[in-house]
Amino acid sequence: MVLPGLGQTPISMKSNGAGVGSHRMSTHGFKKGPWTTAEDAILMEYVKKHGEGNWNAVQKNSGLMRCGKSCRLRWANHLRPNLKKGFFSPEEEKIIIELHAKLGNKWARMAAQLPGRTDNEIKNYWNTRMKRHQRAGLPIYPHQVRDEVAGLVLQQQQEEQQIQQYEGRKRSSSSSLSSNFLYSSQGKNEHDYISYFSLLDSMISSSARQNKAIPSFYSNLCTSSSNNGGLVPPLSHSFPFVSSSSNLYNQNITSQLPAPSFHFNSGTFEQTLSFSSLLMGAQTEPIDFVPGLKAELPSSQTPQQPTSTPSPTSLYPSIGSACVVAVSSNTNNYCEPKGSSGLLDALLVESSSLSRNERQECEEFPQVIDKGEDVMDSVNVEEEGEDDDNKCAVEKQWDHFSSSQPSKGVKSSDESIERMNSMDEDLLSLLNNFPSSTPLPEWYTKTTRMSNGSSSGGMRDGNMVLYAGQNVSPAPAATANLNRALGSCCWKNMPGIC
DNA sequence: AAGAACTTCAACCGCTCCCCT
């Protein structure tokens, strides 16, 4: 049964994002794009009759040419009763901020505590707010929230300390450091982890200073995908980030020192180092360390993701010093041991960063060694000026790259798109290795837009590719994402490994 | 007024979890 009028009146003026143009058909013959009033009516009628759920049956029973997922989403986000629309109230905003501090990007769980609001709505709100705050140089979390969470972390740490002391008494002796450090995520405390990388960091720093090799267990911990879900049990009792000297709120740490992030994945300890995490630490200036924040990057879904996406080690030569972030407790304020876990994670990462700062000199990671300055200092280099001789290979490469940029306003063509994609790879590669001391080249920051001849509003840059001051259409995905990522990037904060 | 720049948000995608057989 297909009702008349189907597909005639889009509900929203906005087209769906994933598709190019409206009303595309999926490979399974389902319609994509904005919903029409007629489709909404069909879906509402269906739910009225059959209730929610069994979304894949909607198409069979109603003739609606939408996949089950699409139906569920439409219902959940727009059609179901008692949905609140419009701006978030100040009270709701407050709740969202607090929840995000505790939960991270757990939109669905946040939505569960905000009646009438959808996860999508909250997610969009948060992302918008975060960008706004970043631009304005404002902290993402109010001091009050931060303090509360810091207190929570301290409390958790104390609890863990007690557990550790108890378990320490139980253990007769330890045969190896490694065995002490690693324990299985399959244990009964699977969801009760807290990582104590402060101690690890100091150990690594100490090893480095003494020219000792990094303990193998540590590098294994950081790089393996072992099935035992290697975790770092509580060993350190110091949480420097809780101190008032904490830099997190002053937004310095991560802009200087991109922090590798890790997540737990069903008992597997995996590193999630990627170009996105690189940009996460360098996206803006100033920057809040915002849990869950990832710079928009070539998506894994994107077929044109550059093959030159650097390996974790090329991004983070100091990978051996990367730290586990997994915080939780038995309280309601726990963070799941996977993905973003809110301000708690941020606090822990900050701790990691503080320690890592010391390790910049570490000879264990020769790639990281800069010209003798730490990262903070290297930012100042641009003020002092530097001649060509002082430029590292990457900088020179960049100079060459930028000086060879073609003229602006190239019209799209197969050739130009192909060239842009090729340049994407070069650019990504350069970005990954670009020193922090050099400002964003003018040719990149200055953009020209070419009109697509549309009748209103001109070309939307968000829909265009901005590449090296040029636009091409359609967008090579990697470039489009890179543009987003670089949208407000302060060039000098790109992590330097020169 | 035109078009560039920026923002918003609906809807998609891939992945994971969970339940049922």
Place this chain on the structure above:
DNA sequence: TAGGGGAGCGGTTGAAGTTCT
């Protein structure tokens, strides 16, 4: 216990709206 399918989640996309120049 394995695996298939449905549901849900979080990330991402890009067209349209809005503001700026």
